[in-house]
Amino acid sequence: MRERRATIRAVSASEIFAPGLLDGQAALVTGGGTGLGRAAARELIACGAQVVLAGRREEVLAATAARLGEAASIVTGDIREQEDAERIVATVLERHGRLDLLVNNAGGQYFTPAEAIATKGWQAVMRLNVGGTTRMAELAVERAMRPAGRGTIVNVTLSPHHGLAGMTHSSAARAAVESLTRAWAQRWAADGIAVVAVAAGHFQTDALDKYPEPVRASVARTVPLQRLGQPPEHAWLIALLASELGAAFSGSVVTLDGARDNWFGPWPPPTLADEAGEVPTEQRRPAATR
Ligand SMILES: CCCCC/C=C/C(=O)SCCNC(=O)CCNC(=O)[C@H](O)C(C)(C)COP(=O)(O)OP(=O)(O)OC[C@H]1O[C@@H](n2cnc3c(N)ncnc32)[C@H](O)[C@@H]1OP(=O)(O)O
Numbered sequence: 001m002r003e004r005r006a007t008i009r010a011v012s013a014s015e016i017f018a019p020g021l022l023d024g025q026a027a028l029v030t031g032g033g034t035g036l037g038r039a040a041a042r043e044l045i046a047c048g049a050q051v052v053l054a055g056r057r058e059e060v061l062a063a064t065a066a067r068l069g070e071a072a073s074i075v076t077g078d079i080r081e082q083e084d085a086e087r088i089v090a091t092v093l094e095r096h097g098r099l100d101l102l103v104n105n106a107g108g109q110y111f112t113p114a115e116a117i118a119t120k121g122w123q124a125v126m127r128l129n130v131g132g133t134t135r136m137a138e139l140a141v142e143r144a145m146r147p148a149g150r151g152t153i154v155n156v157t158l159s160p161h162h163g164l165a166g167m168t169h170s171s172a173a174r175a176a177v178e179s180l181t182r183a184w185a186q187r188w189a190a191d192g193i194a195v196v197a198v199a200a201g202h203f204q205t206d207a208l209d210k211y212p213e214p215v216r217a218s219v220a221r222t223v224p225l226q227r228l229g230q231p232p233e234h235a236w237l238i239a240l241l242a243s244e245l246g247a248a249f250s251g252s253v254v255t256l257d258g259a260r261d262n263w264f265g266p267w268p269p270p271t272l273a274d275e276a277g278e279v280p281t282e283q284r285r286p287a288a289t290r
């Protein structure tokens with residue numbers, strides 16, 4: 001019988017995977033303090049992994065780690081900054097001596113018509129979703145996975161497959177990440193590294209609260225599944241890709257969207273536009289929470 005670590009388990013066993021599926025693995029989840037990242041971290045721990053949660057807000061990360069127990073630890077940093085990204089990866093290696101799985105989950109954008117996107121806003125979305133994702137992948141490969149001859153990178157994107165007319169900066173950024181996923185899968189295959197993208201549809205996380213109310217109101221009923229995706233569903237897919245099966249998915253974009261994707265129909269959306277044809281835009285976040 002395989003020996004199991006005697007850790008205090010704050011997370012109950014996986015509902016769908018065999019115990020010990022990811023025993024001995026060390027994972028890094030960017031944006032692991034909230035929403036989909038937190039759910040992924042929970043499932044990875046349930047499957048036996050040790051997980052480092054990365055993000056900018058220490059208090060958010062600490063609260064999540066306290067809920068997940070001693071298999072979780074935290075490191076603060078901004079993935080857009082080279083020094084921070086290097087420190088994040090170095091911290092995982094110091095703590096665990098290995099990095100088997102990078103979940104490139106930190107990302108985001110704001111909802112607004114394309115013509116209202118300022119250059120600075122376009123660059124902010126690119127720097128986070130393309131720049132941050134690339135930096136983390138390259139560091140994980142150089143510092144941990146290539147030397148070990150193995151590893152898995154999962155890039156979480158907001159599915160851009162039908163074009164995101166209300167978030168064109170993210171549409172371009174996420175499509176770039178999907179293309180990078182395929183290129184990296186080819187480039188790093190000989191190093192034993194698998195790279196997969198998960199193109200998510202609409203998931204019920206607190207992050208949805210920031211979108212304009214009419215946008216949110218119409219989302220669940222327009223998904224053919226007739227509900228939003230639940231974070232544990234996304235987390236199960238991440239754990240599956242972290243398993244031995246992940247290698248066979250390398251170079252794939254796995255869509256998880258309840259058959260709706262993130263956008264459909266004409267612009268401006270008739271249900272959103274006012275009499276003047278204006279579409280609501282997302283409110284700026286208060287500076288303290290940025
Ligand atoms: C119901 C539909 C749901 C669709 C499905 C869900 C999809 C999801 O992805 S949910 C997860 C969402 N989570 C996030 O978006 C979190 C991360 N997002 C961010 O951090 C920001 O949105 C960011 C990507 C813009 C990065 O922020 P930061 O680098 O901190 O940038 P600033 O806030 O300083 O802004 C820089 C620049 O960007 C423009 N801008 C930012 N927010 C807005 C906005 N709400 N409206 C208009 N313009 C915005 C603006 O040009 C800013 O420059 P300044 O005006 O000089 O500050």
Ligand SMILES: NC(=O)C1=CN([C@@H]2O[C@H](COP(=O)(O)OP(=O)(O)OC[C@H]3O[C@@H](n4cnc5c(N)ncnc54)[C@H](OP(=O)(O)O)[C@@H]3O)[C@@H](O)[C@H]2O)C=CC1
Pocket residue numbers: 030031032033034035036037054055056057058060077078079080105106107108109128132156157158159199200201202203204205206207208290
């Ligand atoms: N919810 C949904 O319906 C969908 C979400 N997605 C994508 O899934 C991912 C997670 O989404 P969700 O959990 O809902 O949203 P959140 O906004 O809760 O997650 C974003 C996470 O990324 C972290 N983050 C943001 N910017 C940076 C940065 N520069 N450096 C380090 N960490 C950063 C945030 O923490 P902090 O602010 O503390 O840094 C936060 O934990 C995102 O990429 C999102 O776009 C895709 C499709 C649908």
